[in-house]
Amino acid sequence: MPDKHLSSQFDADLSLLSTRLLEMGGLVESQIVHAMEALNTFDVDLIERVLEGERRLNVMEMEIDEEISNVIARRQPAARDLRLLMAASKCVTNLERAGDEARKIVKRTQRIAKDANAPKVNIAEIKVSAEMASNVLHRALDAFARMDTTAAEQIIRDDEAIDNEFRAFVRKLVTYMMEDPRTISPGLDYLFIAKAIERIGDHATNIAESVVYVIKGTNVRHVPREQLELDALRS
Amino acid sequence: MPDKHLSSQFDADLSLLSTRLLEMGGLVESQIVHAMEALNTFDVDLIERVLEGERRLNVMEMEIDEEISNVIARRQPAARDLRLLMAASKCVTNLERAGDEARKIVKRTQRIAKDANAPKVNIAEIKVSAEMASNVLHRALDAFARMDTTAAEQIIRDDEAIDNEFRAFVRKLVTYMMEDPRTISPGLDYLFIAKAIERIGDHATNIAESVVYVIKGTNVRHVPREQLELDALRS
Incomplete structure (x- = not known):
């Protein structure tokens, strides 16, 4: 049996992480x-704020990774506890990369703002996907913190759904571009913005x-979606 | 001082990893x-071979990550050794994601093969970037295996250079698309193929x-490129 005292210290470390x-x-x-608000308003201050936020995320990534290393070195966990900490480290990387995507969105927004030919694209689908991506990211972290596999599988x-919104937006963009070829170049900026949002969903x-990997010890990445659905029906 | 016997076992573990x-x-x-050969020839068997290879990469990712966990649990390394193992785990994830990009290339190739309007795009730049991406990936792993920071910084x-090829190809695609708007939709498939290659470079x-992080304990991700160049001049 694990030492009670050590174990509760470990729990405190985990809770802090x-x-x-x-x-x-x-x-x-x-x-x-x-970033989405900046795409809507082309507000220069907002763009600068996102760029600044990205630098803070970079620092946070390094700090949290350092804390994870310290916990591993100090507590020498095995099995599931170790898997949890290693997963936390990959989680931090995913968050930092999701932050990179927000940066890419404002960089593309800057280009669109400068381009006189930029089409007046209705960004409804982009907005919907951004909200969905933000929502799944929030839920994914929540599921990670609670190690909730049911939520994770959902x-x-x-x-x-995010991928479907992305595809719908690409189809719409193609229509715009075909109607007015001058919009092709700025259209690609919108395309990469939509792609960045889809990527945020991928990071989530x-x-x-x-979460599923830590709890079940199997890597769900490579279980077909249909299998997950079957498992959900069974459980 | 570390136990000589334990230390050489650890070295053997590292060498195996x-x-x-x-x-x-x-x-x-x-x-x-x-994947690049498939894009050139639209060879169905080659496409299937890439899809099959991707499944093998998924299995390898899980196996190597498991081995890394085992080494950490068994040897309880600290400081740089621990950083090395955690970096190895992120390295595995990068390799698996680079493999995902190869899969995306053949998936887009399948779509292009089916599309009667697909433009006869000269894929010279894509080929060049794919070779460069493959080359930097090889060198990155080699630098990781030897923990060579000079090579890593290069x-x-x-x-x-890969990013520049990507941008050159995008400019060319825009020209194609503007000349013949029917090529817009398949053009986007080519665009995402070029993007996939750029991503492989990012993973490298x-x-x-x-490597720099393990050795120097600083995260070079967030050091501006110009600073790296200055450091290179000084060293």
């Missing part, structure tokens, strides 16, 4: 909101998959 | 070659950055 992860996730979420299934999915 | 990583990297490299600088860069 979990708080830090949720904090970092909160920052990524607000980066997504601000998130993996929900990512499909990665986090959700790691 | 290093071999497995290079083996996985070799498979990713051949995936890139086959790789981080070289990634810029991530691996190279982790």
Whole structure:
């Protein structure tokens, strides 16, 4: 049996890490909101704020990774506890990459703002996908903090909806571009913005998959979606 | 002082892990070659071979990650050794994701093959970037295996060339699309193929950055490129 005292110290370490992860996730979420708002308004201050936020995320990534290393070195966990900490480290990387995508969105927004030929694209689908991506990211981190596999498996299934919005937006963009070829170049900026949002959804999915990995010891990345659905029906 | 016997066992573990990583990297490299060949010839068997290879990469990812966990649990390394193992785990994820990109290339190739309007795009730039991406991936893994920071820093600088090829190809695609709007939709398939290759370069860069992190304990991701160049001049 594990030493009670050591074990509760370990729990305290985990709880601190979990708080830090949720904090970092909160920052990524607000980066997504601000990036979408910047795309809507082309507000220069907002763009600068996202770029600044990204630098804070980079620092947080290094700090949390350092804390994870320290916990491993200090507590020498095995089996599931170790898997949890290694998954937390990959989780931090996913958050930082999701933050990179928010940065890419404002960089593309800057280009669109400068382009006189930029089409007046209705960004309804982009907005919907951004909200969905932000939502799944939040839920994925929450599932990670609570190690809730049921919630995690639902998130993996929900990512499909974000991919569908992405495809719908690409079809719409193609129509715009065909009608007025001058819009092709700025259209690609919109395309990469939509792609960045789809990627944020992928990062959320990665986090959700790691929950299943920690708990079940199997890597759900490579279980077909249909199998997950069958498992959900059975459970 | 560390126990000599334990330390040489640890070295043996590391050497085995290093071999497995290079083996996985070799498979990713051949995936890139086959995916590019498939884009050139639309050979159905080659496409199937890449899809099959991707499944093998998924299995390898799980196996190597399991081995890394085992080494940490068994040897309880601290400081740099622990950083090395955690970096190896992120390295495996990068390799698996690079493999995902090869899969995306053949999936887009399948779509292009079916599309009667697909433009006869000269894929020279894509080929060049794919070769560069494969090359930096190989060198990044090699630098990781030897923990060679000088090589790693050079790789981080070289990634810029891949990004430049990507941008050149996008400009060419825009010209094609503007000349004949029927080519817009298949053109986007080519665009995402070019993007996939650029991503492979990014994964190689991530691996190279982790070498610097392990050795210097600083995260080079967030050091501006110009600073790296200055450091290179000084050293």
